[in-house]
Amino acid sequence: xxxxxxxxxxxxxxNGSTLIxxxxxxxxxxxxxxKMVVVKENEQPRLYESKIGHLKxxxxxxxxxxxxMPNVDQKEGIWGASGINSENVGMSATETxxxxxxxLGADPYVExxxxxxxxxxxxxxxxxxxLLVLVLPYIxxxxxxxxxxxxxxxxxxxxxPNGIAFNDADEIWWLETIGGHHWIAKKVPDDRCVIMxxxxxxxxxxxxxxxxxxxxxxxxxxxxxxxxxxxLYLGKEGTFNPRLAFGSHDDSDHVYNTPRAWYMGRYLxxxxxxxxxxxxxxxxxxxxxxxxxxLEKKITIEDVxxxxxxxxxxxxxxPYAKGxxxxxxxxxxIGVNRTSFLACLEIRNNCPKEIAAIEWVTFGSNVFNALVxxxxxxxxxxxxxxxxxxxxATDNFYWANRLLGALADAxxxxxxxxxxxxxxxxxxxxxxxxxxxxxxxxxxxxxxxxHKANEAIANMAKSETDKALNQVLYExxxxxxxxxxxxxx
Numbered sequence: 001x002x003x004x005x006x007x008x009x010x011x012x013x014x015n016g017s018t019l020i021x022x023x024x025x026x027x028x029x030x031x032x033x034x035k036m037v038v039v040k041e042n043e044q045p046r047l048y049e050s051k052i053g054h055l056k057x058x059x060x061x062x063x064x065x066x067x068x069m070p071n072v073d074q075k076e077g078i079w080g081a082s083g084i085n086s087e088n089v090g091m092s093a094t095e096t097x098x099x100x101x102x103x104l105g106a107d108p109y110v111e112x113x114x115x116x117x118x119x120x121x122x123x124x125x126x127x128x129x130x131l132l133v134l135v136l137p138y139i140x141x142x143x144x145x146x147x148x149x150x151x152x153x154x155x156x157x158x159x160x161p162n163g164i165a166f167n168d169a170d171e172i173w174w175l176e177t178i179g180g181h182h183w184i185a186k187k188v189p190d191d192r193c194v195i196m197x198x199x200x201x202x203x204x205x206x207x208x209x210x211x212x213x214x215x216x217x218x219x220x221x222x223x224x225x226x227x228x229x230x231x232l233y234l235g236k237e238g239t240f241n242p243r244l245a246f247g248s249h250d251d252s253d254h255v256y257n258t259p260r261a262w263y264m265g266r267y268l269x270x271x272x273x274x275x276x277x278x279x280x281x282x283x284x285x286x287x288x289x290x291x292x293x294x295l296e297k298k299i300t301i302e303d304v305x306x307x308x309x310x311x312x313x314x315x316x317x318x319p320y321a322k323g324x325x326x327x328x329x330x331x332x333x334i335g336v337n338r339t340s341f342l343a344c345l346e347i348r349n350n351c352p353k354e355i356a357a358i359e360w361v362t363f364g365s366n367v368f369n370a371l372v373x374x375x376x377x378x379x380x381x382x383x384x385x386x387x388x389x390x391x392x393a394t395d396n397f398y399w400a401n402r403l404l405g406a407l408a409d410a411x412x413x414x415x416x417x418x419x420x421x422x423x424x425x426x427x428x429x430x431x432x433x434x435x436x437x438x439x440x441x442x443x444x445x446x447x448x449x450x451h452k453a454n455e456a457i458a459n460m461a462k463s464e465t466d467k468a469l470n471q472v473l474y475e476x477x478x479x480x481x482x483x484x485x486x487x488x489x
Contacts, residue, residue: 003023004334005195006021006195024343037070041062044133048130052124054112054121054124057126064138067376068081068136078129087140089141090167095198098199098200100246102230107179107182125153134149142170143171150183154183158181172188173186178223259332267307269293309369311367337405346359354447355377357376358375359374363401364401369401370426372458377450382457397462407469430457433460
């Protein structure tokens, strides 16, 4: 998927939580209708069969309960995308990344091919469709997620390049696939924030640790030998940059990918580096923008939402900016029209484990929507988030957000104040309700409170979204091109 990912270590967030957040964007020319559900232990299959790869995998016994964000129409598979299990482990799958012909020539993708004539059917590997269901119900910490997924990749292969994030209360791990069967993974430093815009991201890796203590670096068992055999080292003597070895530096990256990294880095570390002007350290088309940053301030949920909603505001590349500029729409925005959902998985360290996992979610184009928190340690999801149908309706958060974005976009300048007020009201009420229900749980330790909390949050989200829809619909209706009143003549 053409997505954007942000990872925030526990010492980089304002409240000591680990955060993994991702825009799940649809490919050009399509929209994937999404909902949020809980899969209970007895609902997890014991034999999994993929739709794209036609692969059958026997799954372990004793799965964990978990949340996920599946497609409503599952003709191409589940596409679980993002979730948190009952052990407070989060997983986001996936960020589509890039590779190069040297890697694929040495380790081709494992792609499905039907039987044709005398040629036997070729079963495909695993991909984004499958990953959450195959991994999340069976892991008890972030590192286990890397190891289980890595073993599956080595055994079955994959038909596409992906980046996958895992978090628990203490650690965040990021895994990137390499060709059909290889992979590399790194623990995100606790004091850093990582940004990922659809490119192979890692720009440093410690092979001595990966082949030794394995504290902060992991990889497929023969990765170093694979690289040596196929001449994939591109750095100078004694240095290794995974992005150079495994990634791409195509002209299209400079329009689609690197500008997003530039804008996020510019926001996160405005003083650490120079981002603008002729003497800048990095520009929108720089190939060496860092993978991770030590931040100049602690990052908040609101910062994550702002970045994943951004459209180069404050620059000449903003498609919504007043006036004319030849550079409008030059680069692909972070917040685009074809976002299916945004999920920010927060595992907190300042509260009991029963209430530590919060899944912040929204649907549609992030420029116009609002992010809402739900407790993950529950057996069901409020219908406002889970009853999405394939047909348009305003009784669910997915379609309400899609409608809000389409209506507001047409008259952005007039509607932006309504959207800003809507987003701020929802953010404030979200924090208030989490504080309230955290306190309520602390007083009586009754998990049923979390269900009441999620319903209260869903009711708030629906009420505020309906109000915003009413305001934006009226504003946009008054600006229709066929508007006419008797007083006009």
